[in-house]
Amino acid sequence: MAATTTTRARTQARPRTAPVRLLGPWENALEGAVAALCAVAAMAAVSALALTLLDAGSVGSPWSLTAALTAMAVGGTVSAAGAPSSEGSGGGLAELFGGGGEMGPQMSGSAQAVPLGVTLVGAVVLWLTFSRRLRQTRQRRFTAGELAVRTAGAATTALFTLMILAALAQGTATLPESAMNQMRGSGGGSGPLRDLMGGGGTTQLTYQVSAATTAFGAVVWVALVIGAGCLLSRKARIPLGGTLDGLRGTWGRSLSTVTRTLLILSAIPLTFVFVGAVVGGRASTTAGATLLLSPNALAVLLTLGLGSSWTAAVHRERSEGGGLAGLLGGGQAQSDRPDRTEHLASLPVGGCPLWLAALTVTVLILLACAYRTARTTNPGHLGTAGRFAVVTAVVLGAGAWLSGASGEFAVTMFGSPMGGVQAELSGGVLGPVLLGLLAGAAAGWAGSALAALRGPR
Numbered sequence: 001m002a003a004t005t006t007t008r009a010r011t012q013a014r015p016r017t018a019p020v021r022l023l024g025p026w027e028n029a030l031e032g033a034v035a036a037l038c039a040v041a042a043m044a045a046v047s048a049l050a051l052t053l054l055d056a057g058s059v060g061s062p063w064s065l066t067a068a069l070t071a072m073a074v075g076g077t078v079s080a081a082g083a084p085s086s087e088g089s090g091g092g093l094a095e096l097f098g099g100g101g102e103m104g105p106q107m108s109g110s111a112q113a114v115p116l117g118v119t120l121v122g123a124v125v126l127w128l129t130f131s132r133r134l135r136q137t138r139q140r141r142f143t144a145g146e147l148a149v150r151t152a153g154a155a156t157t158a159l160f161t162l163m164i165l166a167a168l169a170q171g172t173a174t175l176p177e178s179a180m181n182q183m184r185g186s187g188g189g190s191g192p193l194r195d196l197m198g199g200g201g202t203t204q205l206t207y208q209v210s211a212a213t214t215a216f217g218a219v220v221w222v223a224l225v226i227g228a229g230c231l232l233s234r235k236a237r238i239p240l241g242g243t244l245d246g247l248r249g250t251w252g253r254s255l256s257t258v259t260r261t262l263l264i265l266s267a268i269p270l271t272f273v274f275v276g277a278v279v280g281g282r283a284s285t286t287a288g289a290t291l292l293l294s295p296n297a298l299a300v301l302l303t304l305g306l307g308s309s310w311t312a313a314v315h316r317e318r319s320e321g322g323g324l325a326g327l328l329g330g331g332q333a334q335s336d337r338p339d340r341t342e343h344l345a346s347l348p349v350g351g352c353p354l355w356l357a358a359l360t361v362t363v364l365i366l367l368a369c370a371y372r373t374a375r376t377t378n379p380g381h382l383g384t385a386g387r388f389a390v391v392t393a394v395v396l397g398a399g400a401w402l403s404g405a406s407g408e409f410a411v412t413m414f415g416s417p418m419g420g421v422q423a424e425l426s427g428g429v430l431g432p433v434l435l436g437l438l439a440g441a442a443a444g445w446a447g448s449a450l451a452a453l454r455g456p457r
Helices: 002-013 025-053 062-072 116-130 132-136 144-168 192-197 211-232 242-279 282-305 323-328 354-377 381-403 430-454
Strands: 078-084 106-112 171-175 203-209 311-317 340-343 405-413 416-426
Touching: 025 062, 025 116, 025 144, 025 242, 025 282, 062 116, 062 144, 062 171, 062 203, 106 203, 116 132, 116 144, 116 211, 116 242, 116 282, 116 381, 144 211, 211 242, 242 282, 242 354, 242 381, 282 354, 282 381, 282 430, 354 381, 354 430, 381 430
Parallel strands: none
Antiparallel strands: 078 106, 078 203, 106 405, 171 203, 311 340, 311 416, 405 416
């Protein structure tokens, strides 16, 4: 009798699981496509908000600029071409040749930058939407085929959606006189090149986004987000296989801790966005830039703290003095504005160099992440140091690579180069990788030692 009662109690205590309805290939592909659409919509919303705060409507169409910024978030490159207008300029050779028509001076340029604020918002939305059913299904694991179909649906949808946005990212931007002073010799002065382009007025630039780079970046972006999500997620039941499951249990903890910490730190400055939206003016401009470039600034700060050499350089291209440029004095017009290179490590912040403040922040972040990793995995001092070193090197190297930016503008007339400007923010990738290995190993060993002193969790 007692045995029967015990058996009934055990039977009643067992959780009753409802049968799981298997999803077909089309349903998995559709859910992956919906995840990609939600991610692209979130990226477009963030881009539109940032451009509104930056008052981009005074430069060009907000719709085409939003499409261009969203495409740039996955690696799309922007190219532009146009001609200066002689309206209100008071003459000059630009007016002589029809205000910058086919016979007048022409401008061309390109820009390459990744607004990581937009990219990371889309990545978070993509993974949360993509893995919703994977996190809800507790009775079984998704098969490798189902996961592949979902990924293919997300990648295909992101590819075509972002290519459509790249096709729509065409418009005309108006550059004011203050921006054109950088191309016209010394500000407010006179010179042959300045007279060539007109003494004042504005410049109309027609811009477009490369569909090829956008398409390639979209596929790589989806693959990296889903791959990283499979390693980082602790709740999703994903069929990685025996070896990959082992890597997920050992390496995934370190990668998860570092990635989650950096995402939180990147999101903290976003609280200023609401303040800037209410206050307006200069605060609104700063809020828009923060919304776009907060993760970029964090990556520069961390790699700068480890000793990476970040430089912001402006190089003015001068003609060799021959041809039409020599006749009009184009090279001499820009000779009074020398090139400028600023080393970020030497910038003063609160009476000390910037790298010292960055070093303090970097050490605290890495030590906290290593301690957290050691408390959750406890693989030993050497194991924690080795794995944390590799993870730190990969994350910081990727951040440094994505945070670089470059742009160039040139002026030509009758096919002869008259001058131009090149701007670049660079820090290299090899330096952050090597320095990340050393700093990650030291932080991993120190964090493991602190966790050992604290005792078992």
